[in-house]
């Protein structure tokens with residue numbers, strides 16, 4: 001992104017007079033079309049500009065009738081989801097029936113207690129009123145009312161405590177249950193499905209709890225409001241007319257309330273000056289520290305930052321959620337405030353028409369009723385509006401287990417019986433006219449273009465070529481991390497299309513060693529042992545794998561040996577720690593946060609050991625090695641390749657590398673890739689004789705050792 005220019009619409013606005021935050025909050029279709037939206041997308045959205053923020057809302061139907069229909073459709077969808085909600089509630093009930101009932105009863109009681117408090121308070125006020133009027137307080141009645149109020153308050157405090165005490169326990173039960181369910185749902189997803197942004201993998205166990213709590217809350221509010229309405233409408237100081245008047249204000253407030261928070265929307269900033277500010281600000285963080293210091297660009301960052309501030313001018317960056325609710329005129333605020341005075345007006349008119357009913361207690365009671373109803377209604381509307389979200393969350397939760405993987409499982413077990421395919425030497429691989437583009441890829445050219453090649457069982461094949469040539473993509477297709485689209489060629493394994501085999505059996509026969517493998521946040525023994533999960537606890541096998549992978553020496557460096565967890569999950573968190581006053585706490589926090597660092601090469605050795613552990617299954621028929629040696633020293637690299645070659649019996653070996661030497665010398669077949677195509681194919685001698693792409697890549701590296709000055713210094 002370049003610096004803001006005069007032509008940038010946002011920057012141009014920024015230089016104008018201070019702007020009314022809601023001024024731009026009008027549909028602005030032309031601007032929407034200016035952005036990176038297709039015509040179809042622009043037609044489906046209503047864009048708003050709120051300061052630096054651009055908000056895209058789904059288009060509402062134009063006519064009022066259609067809007068009402070659309071709202072009704074939304075609610076009928078919520079209503080139709082009741083079997084799912086019932087399933088959800090029954091599932092939670094079955095986790096702990098007693099606790100479920102307790103939580104629900106306590107919630108409903110919460111709704112009732114405001115009515116009880118209203119009753120006791122109004123009773124007390126009436127007794128005091130009578131006492132004042134007669135000049136002689138009814139001590140008995142006052143005592144009784146106060147005792148009743150104290151009991152009521154104590155009971156309320158106890159139930160509140162019980163709710164607070166029980167809720168976290170039940171929340172943990174519910175979350176653990178759904179975490180377990182989601183863990184399984186997510187673990188079964190393949191790479192294209194889990195990276196698909198539209199997939200339902202965003203379900204969370206916390207949402208399960210909050211949906212349950214929210215549904216209980218909505219039920220409690222509805223229960224509470226109904227009991228209040230019934231109670232107040234039957235009181236002398238209340239009555240049906242008063243009740244109706246008292247709910248006018250909250251109803252008006254509801255009709256006039258605009259909250260972006262509750263609406264489906266997409267929010268982003270398209271203000272170049274603001275985006276530049278964010279980028280520059282992020283460069284002050286620890287992530288860029290080293291680069292910023294080395295390049296000595298602190299001064300440049302500061303000056304660019306000031307320029308971006310000037311360019312932003314007075315355009316507000318206050319969050320769009322806060323800006324959205326601001327009205328353009330005070331009209332609705334005034335109407336709502338006046339509506340809030342209706343109960344007082346009612347009381348005043350009533351007092352004038354029926355002076356006998358006039359009393360200080362009655363006005364206090366009315367005020368109480370009206371405040372209580374106002375609050376109960378607002379809370380009910382708030383919670384009921386959320387019900388749609390809870391129902392959606394519950395749907396998403398259950399859909400997580402039903403997501404169809406994009407990689408469809410086959411039916412044939414690998415390896416096939418010996419009479420159908422001989423796999424004793426390893427896996428036989430063929431790519432027939434394969435073209436492949438990554439899902440959602442924006443590149444002009446496919447990652448692979450009409451690639452045909454054959455790697456006979458037991459061969460040592462090496463793929464070389466320039467960056468982005470498609471080398472790793474071939475390996476990913478062989479692991480069925482992705483599938484070739486129908487009609488774009490075929491990957492054939494031992495004579496059958498790769499899709500025919502069951503994924504589990506195929507992956508057992510496959511070992512992948514790549515440069516970007518991660519260490520799991522588990523002890524090293526498990527990190528290595530998980531190459532062969534069934535034998536993960538067999539320390540002898542793990543140590544053998546560590547020796548083969550070149551990690552044995554490294555393991556002996558750690559106090560806890562193979563039990564060391566290099567990257568444990570950290571939960572330590574410090575809050576409000578002062579550098580001077582809380583030195584000890586800071587030291588403790590520092591220790592808790594500390595992870596053990598190992599070098600890139602050492603990490604690679606641990607990951608390589610996992611591959612050697614996998615060899616011990618005896619089922620590996622294809623070993624794919626994708627540049628695992630970039631972090632290794634030359635000796636480590638040589639030893640790794642030698643040990644991998646030594647373990648090649650019964651396996652096809654496929655290496656991706658940029659380094660010519662040990663591997664290319666031993667290769668039965670070299671595949672030279674360029675821009676997604678097979679540029680050349682053959683042995684080292686054959687390709688050198690061609691004097692093409694391979695020879696040119698080889699010569700660049702060879703020159704470094706044969707150039708005259710090197711030869712002279714040697």
Ligand SMILES: Nc1ncnc2c1ncn2[C@@H]1O[C@H](COP(=O)(O)OP(=O)(O)OP(=O)(O)O)[C@@H](O)[C@H]1O
Nearest residue numbers: 438441443447465466467468469470471472473474
């Ligand atoms: N996950 C992905 N999504 C989209 N495009 C990708 C993805 N992975 C790779 N590509 C693109 O596919 C093309 C081939 O990538 P590939 O990783 O196979 O190249 P390579 O030959 O292994 O490169 P290198 O030598 O740099 O590792 C590149 O243009 C790359 O940008």
